[in-house]
Amino acid sequence: xxxxxxxxxxxxxxxxxxxxxxxxxxxxxxxxxxxxxxxxxxxxxxxxxxxxxxxxxxxxxxxxxxxxxxxxxxxxxxxxxxxxxxxxxxxxxxxxxxxxxxxxxxxxxxxxxxxxxxxxxxxxxxxxxxxxxxxxxxxxxxxxxxxxxxxxxxxxxxxxxxxxxxxxxxxxxxxxxxxxxxxxxxxxxxxxxxxxxxxxxxxxxxxxxxxxxxxxxxxxxxxxxxxxxxxxxxxxxxxxxxxxxxxxxxxxxxxxxxxxxxxxxxxxxxxxxxxxxxxxxxxxxxxxxxxxxxxxxxxxxxxxxxxxxxxxxxxxxxxxxxxxxxxxxxxxxxxxxxxxxxxxxxxxxxxxxxxxxxxxxxxxxxxxxxxxxxxxxxxxxxxxxxxxxxxxxxxxxxxxxxxxxxxxxxxxxxxxxxxxxxxxxxxxx
Amino acid sequence: xxxxxxxxxxxxxxxxxxxxxxxxxxxxxxxxxxxxxxxxxxxxxxxxxxxxxxxxxxxxxxxxxxxxxxxxxxxxxxxxxxxxxxxxxxxxxxxxxxxxxxxxxxxxxxxxxxxxxxxxxxxxxxxxxxxxxxxxxxxxxxxxxxxxxxxxxxxxxxxxxxxxxxxxxxxxxxxxxxxxxxxxxxxxxxxxxxxxxxxxxxxxxxxxxxxxxxxxxxxxxxxxxxxxxxxxxxxxxxxxxx
Numbered sequence: 001x002x003x004x005x006x007x008x009x010x011x012x013x014x015x016x017x018x019x020x021x022x023x024x025x026x027x028x029x030x031x032x033x034x035x036x037x038x039x040x041x042x043x044x045x046x047x048x049x050x051x052x053x054x055x056x057x058x059x060x061x062x063x064x065x066x067x068x069x070x071x072x073x074x075x076x077x078x079x080x081x082x083x084x085x086x087x088x089x090x091x092x093x094x095x096x097x098x099x100x101x102x103x104x105x106x107x108x109x110x111x112x113x114x115x116x117x118x119x120x121x122x123x124x125x126x127x128x129x130x131x132x133x134x135x136x137x138x139x140x141x142x143x144x145x146x147x148x149x150x151x152x153x154x155x156x157x158x159x160x161x162x163x164x165x166x167x168x169x170x171x172x173x174x175x176x177x178x179x180x181x182x183x184x185x186x187x188x189x190x191x192x193x194x195x196x197x198x199x200x201x202x203x204x205x206x207x208x209x210x211x212x213x214x215x216x217x218x219x220x221x222x223x224x225x226x227x228x229x230x231x232x233x234x235x236x237x238x239x240x241x242x243x244x245x246x247x248x249x250x251x252x253x254x255x256x257x258x259x260x261x262x263x264x265x266x267x268x269x270x271x272x273x274x275x276x277x278x279x280x281x282x283x284x285x286x287x288x289x290x291x292x293x294x295x296x297x298x299x300x301x302x303x304x305x306x307x308x309x310x311x312x313x314x315x316x317x318x319x320x321x322x323x324x325x326x327x328x329x330x331x332x333x334x335x336x337x338x339x340x341x342x343x344x345x346x347x348x349x350x351x352x353x354x355x356x357x358x359x360x361x362x363x364x365x366x367x368x369x370x371x372x373x374x375x376x377x378x379x380x381x382x383x384x385x386x387x388x389x390x391x392x393x394x395x396x397x398x399x400x401x402x403x404x405x406x407x408x409x410x411x412x413x414x415x416x417x418x419x420x421x422x423x424x425x426x427x428x429x
Numbered sequence: 430x431x432x433x434x435x436x437x438x439x440x441x442x443x444x445x446x447x448x449x450x451x452x453x454x455x456x457x458x459x460x461x462x463x464x465x466x467x468x469x470x471x472x473x474x475x476x477x478x479x480x481x482x483x484x485x486x487x488x489x490x491x492x493x494x495x496x497x498x499x500x501x502x503x504x505x506x507x508x509x510x511x512x513x514x515x516x517x518x519x520x521x522x523x524x525x526x527x528x529x530x531x532x533x534x535x536x537x538x539x540x541x542x543x544x545x546x547x548x549x550x551x552x553x554x555x556x557x558x559x560x561x562x563x564x565x566x567x568x569x570x571x572x573x574x575x576x577x578x579x580x581x582x583x584x585x586x587x588x589x590x591x592x593x594x595x596x597x598x599x600x601x602x603x604x605x606x607x608x609x610x611x612x613x614x615x616x617x618x619x620x621x622x623x624x625x626x627x628x629x630x631x632x633x634x635x636x637x638x639x640x641x642x643x644x645x646x647x648x649x650x651x652x653x654x655x656x657x658x659x660x661x662x663x664x665x666x667x668x669x670x671x
Binding site: 221225226227415 | 479481482483504505507508513516518520524528529532
């Protein structure tokens with residue numbers, strides 16, 4: 001076994017693979033500091049209000065003063081074009097001439113103008129610009145007008161109703177915002193599926209490519225006609241692919257983790273993200289109160305599902321790799337595994353699979369689904385679903401191992417082409 | 430002593446019968462050449478004897494073991510070289526021989542002896558310390574032939590051993606086969622499109638068409654049967670039914 005394992009590893013661990021691994025680590029880690037810089041810029045930008053004051057009255061000056069008192073940096077220009085050319089504005093709010101007269105003398109409604117420089121097709125970027133900044137100015141004007149026209153308890157009039165958030169889970173209730181509680185859990189819950197996805201895809205591609213290459217070079221025929229049990233040959237291939245995939249997953253995982261940490265611990269201008277992160281950590285006790293924490297045995301169960309998922313991936317890849325005609329088709333062969341991983345991964349990210357009606361049963365048939373929802377099953381005490389998934393995965397793996405052994409001991413490995421393309425085989429025989 | 434005894438072996442792919450009840454024997458140290466056009470059934474026979482395919486009916490005994498009932502035992506006595514087989518390109522030639530020796534022998538002394546024999550047979554010298562992806566086609570072929578015979582199998586099964594090689598490399602390979610048969614008593618079963626190769630290398634041979642033997646015997650016996658001067662002529666007359 002060790003003899004074969006060494007050979008499999010020497011085939012998989014190449015200089016190119018190591019270079020790609022190191023480069024991936026560096027790129028993903030660099031992404032962390034890049035994201036911190038981008039976020040810093042975004043938050044700095046978020047604290048800046050750009051105004052064109054064409055009214056130039058005492059009231060408009062009060063608006064600027066109020067915004068500065070509220071912590072905003074106010075930039076002004078004579079018109080939008082000047083702001084764009086000189087200060088690289090992408091949006092601004094214009095206070096038109098006569099605005100003060102309309103509001104304070106004639107007591108009529110007036111308009112402020114919101115300018116946006118269109119320079120991207122990114123809807124996300126667009127949604128972050130313009131309107132919210134103008135709304136900040138409008139809020140400042142409304143506040144000043146309230147001071148002018150309303151006497152008495154202004155705080156009460158401005159905020160007559162306050163919301164107190166309550167979150168319930170596992171028949172327990174705490175006074176806390178649900179998004180804050182989720183954010184304290186999501187670091188691992190989001191990282192784990194990502195790592196699992198990477199692990200499954202990398203393992204599948206690694207092993208399918210390796211077997212396809214062995215078939216193309218006909219070294220597989222040499223190996224299978226040697227006095228080594230087929231189970232040992234398959235086992236060595238699976239173990240080597242598992243080791244390589246784990247190295248990949250750990251490298252990517254550490255790089256992603258460093259990205260997350262550097263992003264959340266960065267200081268970004270007027271808004272301290274580090275403080276926000278600390279707040280997230282401080283809310284862990286809410287998760288404990290709601291019994292959302294996973295016990296030690298729960299983590300063991302999650303790891304067991306992870307191991308079973310990898311086992312299924314490895315055996316499925318060994319089967320698919322054996323059916324590949326040539327090494328150029330490996331990406332098609334790995335497609336079924338990628339799709340079976342991608343659907344539960346994406347759906348578990350955007351929705352709760354357990355409440356998906358009839359579709360959930362279809363997803364439960366995919367053994368990988370159970371690993372993607374493993375942490376949720378433990379957090380929400382859905383143990384029958386967790387253990388049901390675990391047993392299903394174990395049975396599925398046993399079935400796949402038997403299938404792989406049968407395939408590697410049968411004629412199908414060498415004659416499957418004759419089933420799909422009789423003419424080609426006839427020529428070769 | 431009989432190294433291979435094939436008994437009415439048959440194999441079909443769906444409705445197509447690739448091998449139809451073929452029987453033949455190869456003695457220890459004997460070289461047997463299978464001649465036939467593409468699709469005649471040569472590779473199917475070789476793959477069945479290499480335990481990669483299971484016969485539909487019939488059997489073959491290799492060193493006394495049945496390929497149907499005891500494929501695991503058979504594998505310890507055979508060595509198979511597929512048509513245009515390569516080797517692990519990221520390994521050096523020496524590592525490759527070492528890897529193959531490890532598959533056949535657990536004892537280190539036996540492994541070392543096997544590797545030494547492989548090195549001597551392939552004759553690649555210092556090139557063995559280079560990676561296989563730097564080898565020419567001829568060098569790779571010499572290496573894989575060496576790994577096939579270095580384990581001293583009872584039966585070496587070679588599918589088109591000189592295909593795609595130049596004259597000198599082909600000659601080297603043929604001489605190695607003859608030498609190993611003589612010195613180590615290895616029986617060889619080889620398939621070939623080159624009649625001259627079979628004539629100069631094999632002790633016996635057979636002409637195949639549509640899964641059956643049209644003729645079997647020594648090259649001289651086949652020539653005599655078809656009243657031909659060369660094996661090519663005999664082959665042409667056999668397959669055309671003249």
